[in-house]
Amino acid sequence: xKAMDFNSGKIPVWxxxxxxxxxxxxxxxxxxxxxxxxxDVVNISGIGCSGKMLNxxxxxxxxxxxxxxxxxxxxxxLSNHKLTVVVNGGDGDGYGMGVGHFIHAIRRNLDVTYxxxxxxxxxxxxxxxxxxxxRGLKSKSTPHGVIDEPLNPLAVALNAGATFVARGYSGExxxxxxxxxxxxxxxGFAYIDILxxxxxxxxxxxxxxxxxxxxxxxESYDFTNFDNAMEKIWEKEKIALGIIYKKERDEYASLxxxxxxxxxxxxxxxxxxxxxxxxxxx
Amino acid sequence: xxxxxWKIGGPAGFGIMSAGPMFAxxxxxxxxxxxxxxxxxxxxxGGYNNYHVTFSDKPVFSVYNRCxxxxxxDKVVFDxxxxxxxxxxxxxxxxxxxxxxLECKKVNxxxxxxxxxxxxxxxxxxxxxxxxxxxxxxxxEEILFTLFKENYPAKVLDMNISAAKIGMEFCLDExxxxxxxxxxxxxxxxxxxxxxxxxxxxVKAGLGFYSTYPxxxxxxxxxxxxxxxxxxxxxxxHTEDEISGIIMAxxxxxxxxxxxxxTSGGGLxxxxxxxxxxxxxxxxxxxxxxxxxxxxxxxxxxxEQADLKFVLNIxxxxxxxIVLTPGDLNELFYMTFEAFNLAxxxxxxxxVLTDKFLSESHFCEAIFSDNGLKIDRGFIFEGNSEAxxxxxxxxxxxxxxxxxxSNPGTPGGxxxxxxxxxxxxxxxxxxxRTRIKNQDRRFKKEExxxxxxxxxxxxxxxxxxITFVCWGSTKQPLMEALxxxxxxxxxxxxxxxxxxxxxxxxxxxDKNLVAIETNYTGQLAxxxxxxxxxxxxxxxLKYDGRPFFVEEIIEFVKRGN
Ligand SMILES: Cc1ncc(C[n+]2csc(CCOP(=O)(O)OP(=O)(O)O)c2C)c(N)n1
Ligand code: SF4
Numbered sequence: 001x002k003a004m005d006f007n008s009g010k011i012p013v014w015x016x017x018x019x020x021x022x023x024x025x026x027x028x029x030x031x032x033x034x035x036x037x038x039x040d041v042v043n044i045s046g047i048g049c050s051g052k053m054l055n056x057x058x059x060x061x062x063x064x065x066x067x068x069x070x071x072x073x074x075x076x077x078l079s080n081h082k083l084t085v086v087v088n089g090g091d092g093d094g095y096g097m098g099v100g101h102f103i104h105a106i107r108r109n110l111d112v113t114y115x116x117x118x119x120x121x122x123x124x125x126x127x128x129x130x131x132x133x134x135r136g137l138k139s140k141s142t143p144h145g146v147i148d149e150p151l152n153p154l155a156v157a158l159n160a161g162a163t164f165v166a167r168g169y170s171g172e173x174x175x176x177x178x179x180x181x182x183x184x185x186x187x188g189f190a191y192i193d194i195l196x197x198x199x200x201x202x203x204x205x206x207x208x209x210x211x212x213x214x215x216x217x218x219e220s221y222d223f224t225n226f227d228n229a230m231e232k233i234w235e236k237e238k239i240a241l242g243i244i245y246k247k248e249r250d251e252y253a254s255l256x257x258x259x260x261x262x263x264x265x266x267x268x269x270x271x272x273x274x275x276x277x278x279x280x281x282x
Numbered sequence: 283x284x285x286x287x288w289k290i291g292g293p294a295g296f297g298i299m300s301a302g303p304m305f306a307x308x309x310x311x312x313x314x315x316x317x318x319x320x321x322x323x324x325x326x327x328g329g330y331n332n333y334h335v336t337f338s339d340k341p342v343f344s345v346y347n348r349c350x351x352x353x354x355x356d357k358v359v360f361d362x363x364x365x366x367x368x369x370x371x372x373x374x375x376x377x378x379x380x381x382x383x384l385e386c387k388k389v390n391x392x393x394x395x396x397x398x399x400x401x402x403x404x405x406x407x408x409x410x411x412x413x414x415x416x417x418x419x420x421x422x423e424e425i426l427f428t429l430f431k432e433n434y435p436a437k438v439l440d441m442n443i444s445a446a447k448i449g450m451e452f453c454l455d456e457x458x459x460x461x462x463x464x465x466x467x468x469x470x471x472x473x474x475x476x477x478x479x480x481x482x483x484x485v486k487a488g489l490g491f492y493s494t495y496p497x498x499x500x501x502x503x504x505x506x507x508x509x510x511x512x513x514x515x516x517x518x519x520h521t522e523d524e525i526s527g528i529i530m531a532x533x534x535x536x537x538x539x540x541x542x543x544x545t546s547g548g549g550l551x552x553x554x555x556x557x558x559x560x561x562x563x564x565x566x567x568x569x570x571x572x573x574x575x576x577x578x579x580x581x582x583x584x585x586e587q588a589d590l591k592f593v594l595n596i597x598x599x600x601x602x603x604i605v606l607t608p609g610d611l612n613e614l615f616y617m618t619f620e621a622f623n624l625a626x627x628x629x630x631x632x633x634v635l636t637d638k639f640l641s642e643s644h645f646c647e648a649i650f651s652d653n654g655l656k657i658d659r660g661f662i663f664e665g666n667s668e669a670x671x672x673x674x675x676x677x678x679x680x681x682x683x684x685x686x687x688s689n690p691g692t693p694g695g696x697x698x699x700x701x702x703x704x705x706x707x708x709x710x711x712x713x714x715r716t717r718i719k720n721q722d723r724r725f726k727k728e729e730x731x732x733x734x735x736x737x738x739x740x741x742x743x744x745x746x747x748i749t750f751v752c753w754g755s756t757k758q759p760l761m762e763a764l765x766x767x768x769x770x771x772x773x774x775x776x777x778x779x780x781x782x783x784x785x786x787x788x789x790x791x792d793k794n795l796v797a798i799e800t801n802y803t804g805q806l807a808x809x810x811x812x813x814x815x816x817x818x819x820x821x822x823l824k825y826d827g828r829p830f831f832v833e834e835i836i837e838f839v840k841r842g843n
Contacts, residue, residue: 037670059696060695063710064529065555068525075541267488267490271487
């Protein structure tokens with residue numbers, strides 16, 4: 001299958017120039033390169049401009065509530081661990097509403113690929129500050145400037161024990177596609193924060209802003225070193241792209257003896273014999 | 283008929299909640315029908331715990347206020363219980379001040395001295411008490427010791443058996459209590475809690491996924507299912523919160539697995555948005571709700587039936603939901619089983635309502651049978667391997683408003699399940715035609731569900747001075763009270779929504795109706811008024827965290843004359 005084959009046929013309603021287009025293309029390209037059939041993919045989307053991804057992929061899809069992508073992903077993946085699960089949400093969705101689920105999904109190391117469209121702003125609700133908006137920035141909900149310290153989501157992930165932490169950028173589609181492929185191939189929770197310019201409301205975090213600051217991690221970078229990773233994540237002037245930290249760890253579904261032989265879907269909904277249990281109540 | 287009640291009480295941490303149910307089981311195995319009712323505060327040490335057993339050679343259903351035999355493991359019992367003349371009270375009277383003048387039949391067991399002389403630890407006090415109780419009631423000691431063996435780890439077993447034996451030795455013949463002979467009919471009955479019946483109904487129905495966050499009095503569903511998960515190949519998850527609990531279950535159900543969540547009112551408040559998500563995505567889901575008093579944290583370990591209207595109106599906008607209100611173990615088991623069929627067939631949220639009284643008390647009923655149990659997974663798309671990447675009209679009506687499900691992985695079954703209003707393929711849609719078409723289609727299901735749900739059933743004589751109207755657990759005290767008077771009969775609603783209200787109206791008309799509920803406003807009565815126009819003016823309501831005691835109902839009926 002070619003990348004084009006993953007088009008759903010619905011025309012995106014993102015603003016022209018929105019970073020979400022690049023993420024869309026990168027996902028389609030990654031699925032095509034990996035030769036995964038759309039019937040075996042579930043795309044779980046949150047609420048926000050990011051969540052509209054659901055409409056544009058020729059795959060199974062679940063458009064959940066605001067902030068609740070990862071619990072859906074957990075239910076889906078444990079029920080059918082053969083499926084490829086790709087999760088899309090915004091920074092408001094994942095780091096605001098859903099930050100608790102984010103940390104717990106990391107603890108579980110569920111085998112899904114989590115793409116956060118991080119535009120440092122709320123897009124769909126027309127431009128309020130998000131948890132990653134810098135201090136001082138004025139927005140609709142913070143006309144006097146943000147006074148909260150921004151969240152560093154990659155640091156949160158690393159500290160919570162994430163073993164696949166990466167950063168991508170909408171201005172680097174090929175690079176992003178490769179990251180998503182690595183993420184899908186990774187046997188565990190692959191978390192990719194994606195710098196995504198919102199051309200309408202996120203004027204500060206523009207393509208120019210990022211183009212001046214980003215650089216790609218190369219082969220000399222050792223992503224298995226936790227201290228290196230922490231250092232990269234807290235860099236002030238420059239922004240590193242690529243896999244920042246990666247390590248092998250037991251994947252969640254594999255820790256369930258119930259799932260050793262088959263997917264859960266195949267054993268559910270059949271009349272069970274419970275006589276042995278009932279005897280214990282006699 | 284003789285109904286005997288035995289109660290054991292003491293501070294939390296004294297093993298009341300293991301000794302009580304064990305003794306209830308000893309009585310059942312001796313051939314009695316048994317009911318066991320626990321009361322405890324929401325603290326782990328200190329505070330007053332008690333377990334009240336009612337038994338008889340005829341079926342018993344519920345708890346009395348009266349206590350015939352009281353085992354008081356500590357002074358706190360005398361601060362909390364009303365001691366009457368006819369009661370047999372088992373206690374270490376020499377060591378409890380203020381009991382000298384009590385008028386009751388005292389069975390003085392020197393617990394303190396026994397423990398000291400035999401170098402036994404405090405924790406076996408409850409076993410001494412069980413030994414004494416067994417002797418007084420003529421329970422075969424082998425029955426008791428077999429139960430000890432089943433319940434205690436090997437290293438403390440002998441210690442508990444010897445403690446019980448020492449207790450027995452202190453009983454003189456004149457202390458014995460006259461009891462009717464046990465009746466072999468009950469030996470094969472089950473003695474279990476309501477939550478266990480719910481869990482087993484779900485396991486029987488092929489439950490695949492249970493996810494939730496602990497909240498009394500629903501937690502024991504989680505605990506029991508967690509114990510069974512590997513044996514039956516179920517996934518049971520204690521999630522980070524209730525929001526995750528319900529959403530995970532929705533994810534599992536979307537993937538094709540039978541899924542359930544369970545909680546109490548506070549947890550359901552958090553789950554509310556998720557219920558709406560299940561509704562609009564038409565993802566089958568079973569929700570067990572065990573009610574307790576109070577908004578917010580309320581009274582965690584006590585009982586009330588005040589969430590009926592919350593559930594009926596849950597989540598924004600309007601959608602079809604099924605609300606089942608079973609009243610005994612059998613109804614809990616079979617209705618939970620059927621809840622999964624209803625959820626799969628109609629693709630709507632299905633609630634199974636219970637409350638602390640029904641969830642955590644022990645009830646004694648005949649074994650559940652397989653007869654007539656059938657699994658119905660509803661309409662599921664088989665797939666089309668010719669065109670694996672085709673979108674599928676998941677939300678197109680197949681029959682009676684019901685569309686066909688397609689599980690992810692099915693070739694040619696691609697679709698989107700959105701929390702947004704959507705077209706047949708699940709793509710977001712906001713045009714007025716689509717919206718109206720969807721609402722009309724989804725509500726069409728109601729007509730068909732109505733025909734499947736049970737109408738209120740009449741218990742007692744056909745005609746009576748008073749006809750109580752109740753739902754859920756209140757069936758139990760009414761059944762017990764019926765044994766004492768024929769002045770009333772009662773209608774029990776084991777389902778409230780959607781049911782055929784026209785038929786209900788026929789059933790209820792021309793009767794002297796009294797609503798009996800454990801809530802402040804009479805919620806079922808209000809639903810009946812809304813649906814049928816029948817206004818039930820007389821209400822007998824209780825909202826102190828306790829179930830109706832049998833004597834209270836008898837009193838009420840007498841006063842009614
Ligand atoms: C419970 C709830 N609260 C609020 C909203 C409204 N809402 C929709 S999208 C959104 C913010 C989305 O921001 P973000 O996740 O950053 O996504 P973006 O639109 O920027 O891609 C909000 C607050 C909602 N849908 N649900
Ligand atoms: S508002 Fe921003 S994030 Fe949303 S579509 Fe437009 S550019 Fe993209």
